[in-house]
Amino acid sequence: MAGKLIALEGIDGSGKSTQARLLAESIGADLTFEPGATGLGRVIRQSLLHSSSKEISISIEAEALLMIADRAQDIAENIAPAIYAGKNIVTDRFSGSTIAYQGYGRGIDIDTLQDAIRLATGSIEPALNVLLDIPVDQAMRRIAGTGNQTDRMERLGIDFLDRVRQGYLSMASADPDNWYVLDCDRPIEEIAEMILSRVRDLL
Ligand code: ADP
Numbered sequence: 001m002a003g004k005l006i007a008l009e010g011i012d013g014s015g016k017s018t019q020a021r022l023l024a025e026s027i028g029a030d031l032t033f034e035p036g037a038t039g040l041g042r043v044i045r046q047s048l049l050h051s052s053s054k055e056i057s058i059s060i061e062a063e064a065l066l067m068i069a070d071r072a073q074d075i076a077e078n079i080a081p082a083i084y085a086g087k088n089i090v091t092d093r094f095s096g097s098t099i100a101y102q103g104y105g106r107g108i109d110i111d112t113l114q115d116a117i118r119l120a121t122g123s124i125e126p127a128l129n130v131l132l133d134i135p136v137d138q139a140m141r142r143i144a145g146t147g148n149q150t151d152r153m154e155r156l157g158i159d160f161l162d163r164v165r166q167g168y169l170s171m172a173s174a175d176p177d178n179w180y181v182l183d184c185d186r187p188i189e190e191i192a193e194m195i196l197s198r199v200r201d202l203l
């Protein structure tokens, strides 16, 4: 039987990486992330997130296509092999991120984006998207608490991230069977337990 893909989604600082790791450990699934989980992906991630606008200019359409190219490679190297070998795989971000950030955030037409995403994903879709929902100011405080340098997307500011958050909520309410929305203003262990319970139902 084919394995299942489970995607964790949310704005920066919502706790996706923490929960993706805990979920993969709990269910014995593989773990991947976007952008950057392949050799090509690392090059894409570096140019998208850690280059200054002085070094390199990136149009919003180029940004979208690079995120999608990263996904195509993540699918080829990590996701498809796992699924076809019957293993479940958890991903820290997937297509929902492109719709939320490049569609709702940047303003690219969503149907056009969906077409481009389909080129990368083919028939592979998450069996479930888990949306870690959190107000932007709270997520910003968490990011500040990590002491890590902010990346190019995080520097876009509160209005941008609020559009992204509202975009995620719209996607989830339009397709409730495929999205599980969690209010993330609660302890890490509690969230992990809720996700695990929902995912166990699915598996
Ligand atoms: P993301 O991958 O969504 O950016 P992370 O999992 O890296 O988020 O978490 C960002 C920061 O917030 C980390 O310092 C992490 O320890 C902290 N964090 C994650 N989940 C919670 C939570 N439920 N409550 C408080 N802090 C959290």
Ligand code: TYD
Binding pocket: 011, 012, 013, 014, 016, 017, 034, 035, 049, 067, 068, 092, 093, 094, 095, 097, 098, 099, 101, 102, 153, 154
């Ligand atoms: P990520 O490493 O998950 O950052 P964080 O842990 O802070 O959430 O993602 C890096 C950034 O890339 C993040 O700001 C969201 C952005 N992104 C897009 O804009 N579109 C996409 O399709 C993906 C996958 C990520």
